[in-house]
Amino acid sequence: MNPSSINDVLGERLVDASEAAHxxxxxxxxxxxxxxxxxxxxxxxxxxxxxxxxxxxxxxxxLAQGGASNA
Incomplete structure (x- = not known):
């Protein structure tokens, strides 16, 4: 399964830890x-x-943890 088909199945782009943290x-x-x-x-x-x-x-x-997102 290639990355584009994984995203198609899950319905949203997946990011790695580095990108998510940033x-x-x-x-x-x-x-x-x-x-x-x-x-x-x-x-x-x-x-x-x-x-x-x-x-x-x-x-x-x-948000559930009581934090706010900068995104």
Whole structure:
């Protein structure tokens, strides 16, 4: 499955941890460390060995945590 077909299936572009951290002004370690993602309930997708994120889901997660998005 190539990246464009993955996005077609999920309905939104997936971004890596670096892009998500930059767009949402989050510390990179929250997105790259599996235990932190699990502890905080950060929404993410496993694509093989890769971890990807939907920006809208991360924004909703931040609002639920009481934070605000800069996106």
């Amino acid at each position: 767009c949402l002004n989050l510390p990179m370690y929250l997105l790259t460390h599996p235990k932190e993602r699990q502890r905080l309930g950060i929404p993410h997708y496993r694509v093989g060995k890769l971890v990807r994120f939907k920006l809208q889901e991360l924004e909703a997660w931040m």
